[in-house]
Amino acid sequence: MKISLHHLALCAATLGASSAAFAQPAAPASAPVCEAHVQGQPGKKFDLTELRVSKRCAQFTVHLLHTGKKPWQEAGHNWVLTRSQDTEAVIREGQRSGPERAWLSRGDARVLAATQMLSGGEHASVSFPVERLSKGEDYTYFCSFPTHAEPMRGKLVVID
Incomplete structure (x- = not known):
């Protein structure tokens, strides 16, 4: 059987087209992680110091x-x-609010997000819109319980 160059080219083109049909699409960019699990631990510390x-x-x-x-x-x-830039003032003014308000001034617009005050073994979640955060701005998270605010701090960093 005699095979012409034209026939070989046609077979190669067909084979290439059919293998392209089975090619995997490019992997999508990985989805961002939009949550964090933080532990408030004995000894006045968070397990994570940066989010x-x-x-x-x-x-x-x-x-x-x-x-x-x-x-x-x-x-x-x-x-x-x-x-x-607001952390120290929020802590100072919050201490005057007392335990009934979890040592945070009611309606303080400088508080971007906060959970309720928890007892040992309890858990809570807070969600906030990321559009309220600016890349390049410095953010601090802390515990507002008296004497905890200094050692229980972390940085929140906006990426992308």
Whole structure:
């Protein structure tokens, strides 16, 4: 059997076209992680000292677990987010608000997100729109319980 160059070219083209039909599409960009699990631990500390939030997230959710055993009145933990430039004033003014308000001033617009104050073993979540955050801005999260705000801090960094 005699095969012409034309016939070989036709077979190669057909084979190439059929293999292209089975080619895998390019993998989509990985989806951003739009939540974080944070532990408020005994010893006045968070287990995570930095959270990275993608601007590709519509909402970001923080899930807080208080891993201690004491009631909130003795050693509660919460998670509060502010711009870093506002953190000290929010803490100072919040301390005057007392335990009924979880040591946060009611309606303080500088508080971007906050969970309720938790007793040991409890958990809570807070979600906030990422569009309220600006890339390049410094953000601090902290626990507003008296004497916890200084050691229980972390940075929130906006990425993408």
